[in-house]
Amino acid sequence: MSRFNNAKSPPDWASLVSADKGVVDRRLFWDKEVYEAEMQQIFSRCWLFVAHESQIPNPNDYVTTYMGEDLVIVARQKDHSIKAFLNSCSHRGNQITFSEKGNARGFTCNYHGWSFGTDGALKGMPQSEAYENCPGFKKCDHDLKQVANIESYKGLIFATFDPDAPSLKEYLGEFAWYLDIMLDNDEGGTEFLPGCTKSVIKANWKFCADNFVGDAYHAEWTHDSGANAMLGQSVNYGNLKDAVHISVNGHGWATNMDKFGNLRTLGEPLIEDYYRGRWHDVVDRLGAARARMVGAVSSVTMFPNFSFLPGQNTFRVWQPRGPNEIELHTWVLVNKNMPQEVKDAYRRGVMMTFSPAGVFEMDDGENWEFSTRSNRGYITRNQSLSYSLGLGSEIQSDELPGRISKGLINEANHRHYYQRWADLMTAESWSNVPDRKESGEC
């Protein structure tokens, strides 16, 4: 029996995670009460990815997305700033727009015809004379609820509902240095290829996020057939002597620093040619360490649920839909200055590998679904999961910021991820959330 059986009343969420030992209670991945607490403690307070700037280049452009399970509209304003607000009418709650994206001067609710600008402000209502007789009614009290803060980092737009959240810069911390590997390896910056591929996976969102935070370990076994299909051979990690897990307050990047390991799996030679041709420019721009990470065998998650693969350039949000399901949203990031033929190669390559029918993704989906579903059993979900691989592998690095652990076949990033989960689940406010810079604790 799990030793956390008595963790629930009052809920002591931190006791469900023992990060320094690599033990995580299975109820994290099944329990409805845990999930509801995550919506409050994590999703309504953290910075969440909402869009790339390239998706809304012009005033009146908008996309719709989720922050946790909250529907939001993200719209470019006339002054080129960006606002995000709830996609739910302030009158009686109907969803306002059903489009994924568009260009509009405003939004009208289908129920009573209340009309809102692209800034979310209530502009007018039918029979508005009737509201003139309504004591105390002011249109500005019924504007759509805005997020508390919205900021971009080199093209990636994040938003938070919590006015007390740290700035995006503080939230990213030293991880921003690593994000430049993807976002700033070329002076022209980046864009998303058109289109968002969406699918449903019946898995707990954290199984997906913790896979991308640093699970190179599964690739050899899970992706054996996919590797043979794309590379003509089983997964070969090669020389792992420089491989590391990098973690900054729950954000994790695990990499073999082998330059091209990930991007080769797309089966598109133009892509490797592009990066080989730019190697010296990237070294000049980012330094050798980061240049080696641009397309290497690697994976990344930003806490809580935004992940990507350097090299394959698939960016994704694991949108939670209850404790046992996600709606997966994926995009492909390219450098704006890439030749069109390289962008086309990316579109083909990611479709082949990391789409719902992709040769790698479909095997991952199955693992995560069965990992989730097994917790249907009462006895099963009262066990713990083991995240102990690589305990004791933390090192000091002069070159790399953050908490560094040696070795790719490791679960260090997972442990840091769940420590951050526990910290946020128990913190009353952001001022109670520790900044875990030092080793010795997890």
Added chain:
Amino acid sequence: MAGYLRQRYWEYIMQTIISDKQCRAAYLCDVDELPVGESKKIELSGRPPIALYNIGGHFFATDDTCTHATASLSEGDIEDDKVICPVHWAEFHIPTGEALSFPATCPLKTYVVELVGRRVHIIFEE
């Protein structure tokens, strides 16, 4: 003083030479009060409000209330010579009042605009 007299003379002329209809002139504002590309709502007593527009230095005037629903067009955006209603985004051609897009179907009433010196007036029928 000369400007005032000119103004009064002009208003007298307006009242006498427009013979087939009884018309009046109403002062709206001074030209300096409305920058290029902007619009302004002016309330005249006993009449529905007027929207005055400055398009490239030329002044136009229409009823301020949209013909589709209760909305003030002077709160809408101007794009070239069109005004966009801020509530349901119907487009009207400012010089003619023509309704250009869904959901507006009825044209806007327009008014002749006359400048006397720096003073902007509209002419309307009694």
